[in-house]
Amino acid sequence: MDTTTLVARRERALGAGAPLFYDKPLHIVRGEGVYLFDETGRRYVDMYNNVPCVGHANPHVVEAMARQQATLNVHSRYLHEGIVALAERLAALHGPAIESVVFSCSGTEANEVALRMARGATGKTGIVCTNATYHGNSEAVGKMTRMGAGQNSVVSDVCAIPFPERLRPLVPGASESDLAEAYLERLRSAIRSLEEDGVGFAGFIVCPIFANEGLPDVPRGFMARAAEMVRAAGGFLIADEVQAGYCRTGRWWGYEGAGFTPDIVVTGKPMGNGLPLAATAASKGLVDGFRARTRYFNTFASSPLQAAVGMAVLDVIEREGLQENVARVGASLKASLHERKKKCATIGDVRGHGLFIGVEMVKRGSALEPDSDRAIEVVNKLKDRGFLTSNAGAFRNVVKIRPPLVFGQHDADEFLTAFDATIAEIDG
Amino acid sequence: MDTTTLVARRERALGAGAPLFYDKPLHIVRGEGVYLFDETGRRYVDMYNNVPCVGHANPHVVEAMARQQATLNVHSRYLHEGIVALAERLAALHGPAIESVVFSCSGTEANEVALRMARGATGKTGIVCTNATYHGNSEAVGKMTRMGAGQNSVVSDVCAIPFPERLRPLVPGASESDLAEAYLERLRSAIRSLEEDGVGFAGFIVCPIFANEGLPDVPRGFMARAAEMVRAAGGFLIADEVQAGYCRTGRWWGYEGAGFTPDIVVTGKPMGNGLPLAATAASKGLVDGFRARTRYFNTFASSPLQAAVGMAVLDVIEREGLQENVARVGASLKASLHERKKKCATIGDVRGHGLFIGVEMVKRGSALEPDSDRAIEVVNKLKDRGFLTSNAGAFRNVVKIRPPLVFGQHDADEFLTAFDATIAEIDG
Numbered sequence: 001m002d003t004t005t006l007v008a009r010r011e012r013a014l015g016a017g018a019p020l021f022y023d024k025p026l027h028i029v030r031g032e033g034v035y036l037f038d039e040t041g042r043r044y045v046d047m048y049n050n051v052p053c054v055g056h057a058n059p060h061v062v063e064a065m066a067r068q069q070a071t072l073n074v075h076s077r078y079l080h081e082g083i084v085a086l087a088e089r090l091a092a093l094h095g096p097a098i099e100s101v102v103f104s105c106s107g108t109e110a111n112e113v114a115l116r117m118a119r120g121a122t123g124k125t126g127i128v129c130t131n132a133t134y135h136g137n138s139e140a141v142g143k144m145t146r147m148g149a150g151q152n153s154v155v156s157d158v159c160a161i162p163f164p165e166r167l168r169p170l171v172p173g174a175s176e177s178d179l180a181e182a183y184l185e186r187l188r189s190a191i192r193s194l195e196e197d198g199v200g201f202a203g204f205i206v207c208p209i210f211a212n213e214g215l216p217d218v219p220r221g222f223m224a225r226a227a228e229m230v231r232a233a234g235g236f237l238i239a240d241e242v243q244a245g246y247c248r249t250g251r252w253w254g255y256e257g258a259g260f261t262p263d264i265v266v267t268g269k270p271m272g273n274g275l276p277l278a279a280t281a282a283s284k285g286l287v288d289g290f291r292a293r294t295r296y297f298n299t300f301a302s303s304p305l306q307a308a309v310g311m312a313v314l315d316v317i318e319r320e321g322l323q324e325n326v327a328r329v330g331a332s333l334k335a336s337l338h339e340r341k342k343k344c345a346t347i348g349d350v351r352g353h354g355l356f357i358g359v360e361m362v363k364r365g366s367a368l369e370p371d372s373d374r375a376i377e378v379v380n381k382l383k384d385r386g387f388l389t390s391n392a393g394a395f396r397n398v399v400k401i402r403p404p405l406v407f408g409q410h411d412a413d414e415f416l417t418a419f420d421a422t423i424a425e426i427d428g
Numbered sequence: 429m430d431t432t433t434l435v436a437r438r439e440r441a442l443g444a445g446a447p448l449f450y451d452k453p454l455h456i457v458r459g460e461g462v463y464l465f466d467e468t469g470r471r472y473v474d475m476y477n478n479v480p481c482v483g484h485a486n487p488h489v490v491e492a493m494a495r496q497q498a499t500l501n502v503h504s505r506y507l508h509e510g511i512v513a514l515a516e517r518l519a520a521l522h523g524p525a526i527e528s529v530v531f532s533c534s535g536t537e538a539n540e541v542a543l544r545m546a547r548g549a550t551g552k553t554g555i556v557c558t559n560a561t562y563h564g565n566s567e568a569v570g571k572m573t574r575m576g577a578g579q580n581s582v583v584s585d586v587c588a589i590p591f592p593e594r595l596r597p598l599v600p601g602a603s604e605s606d607l608a609e610a611y612l613e614r615l616r617s618a619i620r621s622l623e624e625d626g627v628g629f630a631g632f633i634v635c636p637i638f639a640n641e642g643l644p645d646v647p648r649g650f651m652a653r654a655a656e657m658v659r660a661a662g663g664f665l666i667a668d669e670v671q672a673g674y675c676r677t678g679r680w681w682g683y684e685g686a687g688f689t690p691d692i693v694v695t696g697k698p699m700g701n702g703l704p705l706a707a708t709a710a711s712k713g714l715v716d717g718f719r720a721r722t723r724y725f726n727t728f729a730s731s732p733l734q735a736a737v738g739m740a741v742l743d744v745i746e747r748e749g750l751q752e753n754v755a756r757v758g759a760s761l762k763a764s765l766h767e768r769k770k771k772c773a774t775i776g777d778v779r780g781h782g783l784f785i786g787v788e789m790v791k792r793g794s795a796l797e798p799d800s801d802r803a804i805e806v807v808n809k810l811k812d813r814g815f816l817t818s819n820a821g822a823f824r825n826v827v828k829i830r831p832p833l834v835f836g837q838h839d840a841d842e843f844l845t846a847f848d849a850t851i852a853e854i855d856g
Contacts, residue, residue, distance in 0.1 A: 006507050013515035015528040015715030019505050019725050027507040031500045049502060051727060057498050066494035070485050072459045073702035074477060077447050079434050079455040087441035100443040105533040105704040106728055112566050137724060138540045139568035269727055274501035276533040276704035276728040287443030296565060297447050299479060299697060300534055300704035 001039075003027050021390065023380050031056025034407050036388065045411055047403040048388045050356075053246055053270035054316040055406040061273045061312045068308035075299055076103075082307030089314060090267075090281060093252055098265060100287035102280045103301040107242040107268030108136030110278035114205070114264045115140060117282060117290040118236040124200025128190045130163035132213040132394035135205060135240055144205065157199040159190040163394070164223075165216030167349055167360070168368060180219035187226055191233045203236040203264075208254030211243040214393025215351050215358040218258070227260040236286075237261075242268040242278070243356070247317060247405055250327030250354030257353055270405075275309045276300070322405040330354035333401070333412045337419075344423055346374060348397075355407055358398040370395035378422055385418040429467075431455050449818065451808050459484025462835050464816065473839055475831040476816045478784075481674055481698035482744040483834040489701045489740045496736035503727055504531075510735030517742060518695075518709060521680055526693060528715035530708045531729040535670040535696030536564030538706035542633070542692045543568060545710060545718040546664040552628025556618045558591035560641040560822035563633060563668055572633065585627045587618040591822070592651075593644030595777055595788075596796060608647035615654055619661045631664040631692075636682030639671040642821025643779050643786040646686070655688040664714075665689075670696040670706070671784070675745060675833055678755030678782035685781055698833075703737045704728070750833040758782035761829070761840045765847075772851055774802060776825075783835055786826040798823035805854055813846040 006027060010018065026044070030037040033055040036044045046056065054061060068082075076083060087101040104110045119125050129135070129144040136142065143158045162170055164183040171182045191201045204226065210216050230237045239262035244254025246267065251257050253265070264286065268278035278301075282290075290296065300306075317323065334350060334357050341347040341359075348362030348370075361374040375391040378399050382389050392400040403411070434455060438446065454472070458465040461483040464472045474484065482489060496510075504511060515529040530545075532538045547553050557563070557572040564570065571586045590598055592611040599610045619629045632654065638644050658665045667690035672682025674695065679685050681693070692714065696706035706729075710718075718724065728734075745751065762778060762785050769775040769787075776790030776798075789802040803819040806827050810817050820828040831839070 001509055003507065006509060006512065009516070010507065010512045012712065013512045013519065013528060014730065015530065015712060015719045017716065017719035017723070018730070019723065020507065021505040025507050028502060029500060029508075031502060036500075036502070036506075051503065052501070056500065056502070059498070062494055062498045065497055066490055069493055069702065070487070070490045072457060072464075072484065073480070074456060074459060074464070074484070075479065077449040078464075079431065079438065079448065079453050080457075081429055081434060084434065084438045084441045088437070091441065100441060102443065106537065106726065108726075109534065109536065109566070116567070137722075137726060138537070138566045139544065140566060274497065274728070274731065274733060284440065284443060288445065291443045291445035294565075295445070295447065298534065298536075298565060300702070302442065302446070303702065305702060 022383050026383070034404050034411055043386060044383070045387050045415060047401050047407070047415060048390050049404060050243060050248060050402050051269045052273050053405045054273055054313055054322065055404050058273055058316060060316050061309060064308045064312035065275065065305065068305050071304070073303055073305040076302035080304050080307070082304045082311070083302045086307045086310045089311070090279060094265065094281065095261060097261065097263070097283055098281045099284040100282065102287060102290065102296065103306060104278045104280070104298050105276040105300050106136070106278050107266065108138050108141050109298065110266045110268055110280045111136045111141045111240060112138055113280040113290065113296065114238045114266050116294060117264055117280065117286050118203035118238060120293045121236065121286055121289050122200065122202045122234060124202040125157040126159065126194030126197070126199040126201045127157060128159050128161060128187060128194070128204045130206065130210065130213060131160040132163050133207065134212045157194070159194055161186040161190045163210050163213040163216060164218045165213070166219055167216060176219050177221065180222040180225065183219065183222055184225055184229060187229055191229070191235070201233050201235045203238050204230045205238040205240055207240045207244055208258040209244040209249060209353050209356065211356065212392065214360070214395070214398040215353070215356065217351055223258045223260040236263040238264045238266065240266045242266060246270040247323040247326050248354055248356050250323065250330055252323065254353070271313060272306065272309045273313050275306065277306045277310055317405065320406070325408070326354040326405050329407060329409050329412055330357065332409060333357060336412070336416050340419070340423070346371065346427065355403055355405060357401040358393060359401070360393070361397050361399065370397035372396040374426070375399050377426055381422045381425060382418060385422060387415055387418050450811050454811070462832050462839055471814060472811070473815050473843060475829050475835070475843065476818050477832060478671060478676060478830050479697045480701050481833045482701055482741055482750065483832050486701055486744060488744050489737060492736045492740035493703065493733065496733050499732070501731055501733040504730035508732050508735070510732045510739070511730045514735045514738045517739070518707060522693065522709065523689060525689065525691070525711055526709045527712040528710065530715060530718065530724060531734060532706045532708070532726050533704040533728050534564070535694065535706050536566050536569050537726065538694045538696055538708045539563045539569045539668060540566055541708040541718065541724065542666045542694050544722060545692055545708065545714050546631035546666060548721045549664065549714055549717050550628065550630045550662060552630040553585040554587065554622030554625070554627040554629045555585060556587050556589060556615060556622070556632045558634065558638065558641060559588040560591050561635065562640045585622070587622055589614040589618045591638050591641040591644060592646045593641070594647055595644060604647050605649065608650040608653065611647065611650055612653055612657060615657060619657070619663070629661050629663045631666050632658045633666040633668055635668045635672055636686040637672040637677060637781050637784065639784065640820065642788070642823070642826040643781070643784065645779055651686045651688040664691040666692045666694065668694045670694060674698040675751040675754050676782055676784050678751065678758055680751065682781070699741060700734065700737045701741050703734065705734045705738055745833065748834070753836070754782040754833050757835060757837050757840055758785065760837060761785060764840070764844050768847070768851070774799065774855065783831055783833065785829040786821060787829070788821070789825050789827065798825035800824040802854070803827050806850055809850045809853060810846060813850060815843055815846050
């Protein structure tokens with residue numbers, strides 16, 4: 001089927017505006033490890049997808065999925081050891097404060113659970129998030145979506161504060177410590193405004209690496225002090241680890257590198273290597289309270305299939321040493337990109353954690369003026385050279401590099417050659 | 429692992445109050461067709477589960493799932509023919525007014541989409557539902573949950589009306605036509621109150637067979653005239669076919685037997701035989717508008733895996749003639765249960781559609797006084813005899829019979845023997 005016909009059929013069957021990547025969309029038919037293949041057999045190095053974390057078509061995951069579906073896949077109101085074992089294994093990947101797990105099918109559903117947990121336990125509804133974030137697509141979770149940098153704003157019971165960063169600081173010229181204090185003051189003010197508004201303060205939700213904000217370098221001390229402030233105000237700190245967790249940063253959890261401990265942890269994307277699987281983990285007290293208040297049940301969640309596939313993913317991550325792989329290859333790739341920045345005036349910044357790296361494109365000769373057109377051009381030309389990335393960040397000017405965790409040094413080396421050629425081509 | 433230990437581990441890992449069926453919970457380890465097996469190897473006839481619609485561990489589904497996961501499973505921003513073909517096939521199962529599909533991972537997510545579609549297209553937010561319904565567990569969809577029969581009530585922008593029924597009619601002694609008019613008057617009044625409240629009227633959401641309400645016999649003409657009233661008021665009729673659709677009633681869709689045509693159709697549970705898969709289908713105009721307004725994206729949905737499994741389920745339903753099986757076995761089972769009602773004073777009613785049958789338990793010698801304790805006793809004793817059902821309905825007094833679509837006449841005959849013995853045992 002030619003691409004034009006498929007695009008037309010798709011537009012009718014899924015509706016106009018179902019999102020597609022790239023100026024000329026890709027028609028992908030097969031995946032293997034870090035590679036994706038289009039309908040002509042052309043190979044692309046996948047440097048975008050965090051869901052197939054242990055690699056496309058991972059045989060251990062395929063086998064676990066098929067074996068379980070051929071044995072039993074049913075809802076959770078019968079006893080089954082598998083999902084209990086997965087919950088125990090997930091809880092053990094955190095400190096002792098995280099004890100129990102509520103499974104669901106998507107990050108959106110898991111964030112819905114987190115919000116209801118925090119709101120139910122506090123009896124308040126006000127949530128603070130950042131002003132360039134995304135936590136999911138339901139009505140309640142969607143209230144936290146911010147499409148770009150903006151001002152502190154209250155949408156009913158959600159209050160957005162400027163995300164913390166050092167590149168374009170809230171107070172230019174401030175010391176790092178003063179800058180942290182400036183962002184903390186915004187958090188303090190948001191909590192106060194929710195309290196004065198009468199909705200009260202239930203919690204602060206963050207991606208520990210501020211992924212949708214563009215992976216900013218955060219002023220040292222901000223998150224630890226934010227956590228203290230949140231608890232002092234009687235709220236809960238929700239870590240949305242959907243993107244940051246599962247070894248993405250070279251550590252198990254994003255919060256480990258961010259210097260704080262969350263009360264509620266939300267995970268999703270990589271958990272099932274493509275099987276819909278998400279979780280909200282917290283203290284047993286928080287989970288018990290949530291269950292007592294809501295009698296929460298989710299038809300497809302906590303199933304033997306989710307359990308078997310979730311366990312297989314954890315097995316592969318551990319057996320293949322993927323956390324170490326991410327730390328090693330990620331550090332090397334980031335260092336190599338830093339070298340490029342020194343020589344290229346349109347690379348405004350290189351930052352990130354493990355195998356989640358952002359390369360900021362800026363206007364030549366400007367003081368960090370974001371250039372989203374250039375980022376989009378880089379992304380499209382990298383695709384033409386066989387490397388799949390995307391653009392992201394508060395100004396959409398960050399080339400987002402976030403391959404499956406099995407991405408190796410050889411793949412990084414190939415990418416750097418293509419990246420150099422792409423920049424040279426664009427800069428002429 | 430003994431059951432007591434597993435229950436204790438589960439309580440810690442999943443939190444207290446994660447729901448379990450039966451006074452003595454079942455530990456299920458294997459499924460095949462209509463059968464489930466516990467840890468001792470004991471066989472149970474599954475007369476509850478609508479998700480594994482083509483049978484537990486269906487080999488065609490297992491094969492499709494494994495093959496696709498071993499080939500490609502990635503998000504929907506690359507072109508892929510599979511999901512387009514599934515959307516086309518689903519739309520073709522409706523009349524010409526249903527053209528395009530938005531996929532998601534759960535009935536909750538699909539109902540979120542339906543609400544946003546209706547609200548976005550009308551610019552209004554008010555929704556009417558019934559007073560004993562359930563449409564999902566998110567904050568927005570959960571506002572429509574009603575745990576039992578109650579009065580007409582407004583919760584912000586959701587207005588609940590009494591569900592239509594003939595057994596305990598809103599106007600005792602009224603003719604069927606007058607009764608329909610009485611329920612319609614409640615709908616009219618709910619629409620008016622939403623308009624007067626300033627939120628306006630966006631739509632009416634119903635399960636076409638009123639499954640959670642307990643499968644009531646609906647006064648003839650109610651739904652067709654309700655549909656006219658909804659459209660005359662500028663709203664949309666949303667059919668939540670999560671339980672009623674996919675041949676459950678012996679027809680493809682519940683609305684076919686209910687005498688109306690919906691504007692938006694929500695499907696879920698049976699679509700993936702256990703793989704999280706749900707959909708919201710509507711006219712292309714409604715879907716286009718929704719996509720333009722929301723730029724909706726769902727990480728795990730519209731995937732090649734959902735497509736392959738969704739197609740496999742439809743293949744099995746068609747190849748094995750399951751629609752006809754449901755119509756035939758369901759009619760026979762319902763007729764046999766009607767025979768039992770004539771001889772048993774505690775069976776207040778037998779009703780339903782296809783392989784979704786409700787048997788109402790009532791207090792002996794009463795005028796239809798609901799007896800949920802007796803229903804729970806019947807359910808637990810049927811379980812002890814190897815038949816899995818549950819209790820449901822506005823008064824929780826309905827024994828719910830809803831087996832996989834592959835449930836055969838032989839299974840029905842076995843069940844009737846066990847049912848007779850159970851009633852005889854309880855009645856002494």
